Amino acid sequence: MKEPKPQGDPAAPEHRGPRPVRFIEPPGRDAALESLLAAVAPAVGDVPALLTLAREAGRAWPQPGHGGTAELWELLASVTAVDVATGRIFEPHLDALAILAQSGRDPGSIEGAWGVFAAEGPGAKLEAKAGDGGILLSGSKPWCSLAPLLDHAVITAYTETGGRAAFVVDLHHPGVTCEEPAWIARGLQEIPSGTVHFNQVPAGQLGGEDWYFNRPGFAWGGMGVAACWLGGAVAVARDYADALRGAADRGREPDQIALAGLGETDRILTSTLQYLARTAALIDDGGLAGGDQPASGGDRHGVADRPDTDRSAWSEALRVRGTVAAAVERVLSLVSRNRGPGPLAFDEPYAKRMADLALYVRQHHAQRDDAQLGALSLKGERLW
Template sequence: MVSAETELAEYGPLLNAIQSAVGDVPVLLALAREVGSKWPKPGDGQTGLLWELLASVASVDVAAGRVFEPHLDAQAILAQAGIHPAERAGVWGVFAAEGPGARLQAKSDGDDVLLSGAKPWCSLAPLLDRAVITAHAETGGRAAYAVDLRHPGVSCEEPAWVARGLREIPSGTVHFSQVPAVPLGGDGWYFSRPGFAWGGMGVAACWLGGAVAVAREYKVSLSAAAGTGREPDQIALAALGETDRILTSTVQYLARTAQLIDGGALSDDGGQPGGDGTPGAGTSAWSEALRARGTVAAAVERVLSLVSQNRGPAPLAFDEPYAKRMADLALYVRQHHAMRDDAQLGKLTLGGQHLW
């Protein structure tokens, strides 16, 4: 990511506005819409700055990062598909998850495409204008479409969202009945484009931003205790040192990966789901995404563990911002598929996609 704080200075007012809007999703969505056409897009030469911005938003409030990231990802997807900026207006989501008992089907109707069925895990759908959504095509594969969520054929379930984390961002099932949709890139394009991997790493930048905020709070708590005569013991210092080591190496890794993207080194699908599945030599967008997401997820979970063990139960019980951040981040990082993603990476590694 970026190295000079001056590169982020102009975004201070936005971050302050986000801080003031914590918990107010409509305001956060309006802020996301405002920056959607202005922020860099991955692969355009400023991927590191984009990830720094996403991490900075999530460091203010993890849930705000969860609001901003899908809209920014949708804008990038639409640009990659050649959709004119005038047609990218409004607040967007990206809905690509699948689930048992829910299937969204795309069918041709003359020159049009209509969507019918159900799509699970549609975060904030009732508050969004439009979405990039994947559906099963008539050819048997899956394809991406742009859809108007205000169409009368769209109905959103009220989810039974019992999570303590990301409480203001429930994810429910959306039902579609003969809803017109605009195809994006054709069958398989959504998953095979390198932008799919780049977007996944953008999510990891949000996770990392949340972990940095947790670490900063821990450092502040140790300094505050020292100011009252309670100097941190070796255990507390060791936890801070390990946290620093983990976060520094992870930030540097993402910065390097952003440079590779902007330099064109990660512009192929490399056996990504929906691609040709043939591993190549060296590395690829998808194998690097698996490494980056796995590395960040492990870093986040270790930082959460170190800080919560050393700070104890009091801030979880009585410090609302800290308790919210810990709960939000613990749920958000579960978007990583853990050993299943490592299994995918292992297959690519066995086929030669590694640098060692």
């Protein structure tokens, strides 16, 4: 006869609070991270409160490339494991702080909630032109998440020479108009991403033309987004493991198919976590200090041949993002298939997590990124 689980058993799902997602051992900032997660959990769905917590985290957590990249990625993965939309709130603010610091700004002088708006879309173009009072932005920018709730943004715009540069803009300026998007998605409902229109809005330039894309931090930030995706997948896997334990407590032991699904999920997530930990260490050691992102932000051409052991930050970002996206897609498929329709229909946190993560990971450019990586690999930028 199966013995009942003791009351207060720490393995029982109902007695667990938010848990960090660890990339490194021993853990780096577990006490601080657990305290943050305890504040995040009751604030889920309250975007202004989460923005306040993101601002507080930005003052305390390390920036990429300064010895604490893995700890930063643990933060991003852990808040996303609590709630995927929360990770989508934290990540751009922390990325904006890193961009500003890389441009020479003092992080301690940066106030307010920030976004990063660098997407392009058909029918929308933002232009920067020099005027008597400095640089002015006019035009439209698509996919500006949470713009009405933010104070400032790092935003890319086309310059008068046809290139692109990054600028700092005050989103409270009267020349800024935020569209109310027709956001019909079931995922990331707290994070509507609409078009923002600019009419002669003053802006301060960060770096020179194409600096934004060529700095190594561009690749590092892209890997930070992948850390968020991975944190969401860890949460989905935890949902699955908790469901199997709960069923076993009720007398229904998992069969081989259920255990095989959990085993495959385990090795996918473990290997991917370890990969990101090694990549974070490589960044901090200076091994991924070259940017090598195309000036246009699109496909790279004319890459010089490299020794087989050399890797640019951009090629590694393509590997990391592609590997994590594939891991997330597989975990979503395994867990959804094994758990069936019931939890998707009646378990609100699980159904929300699945919808949020499925939409979030679609930011990955899939085969287009693989094509870029294939071109780099063909020119010798590979380890094999």
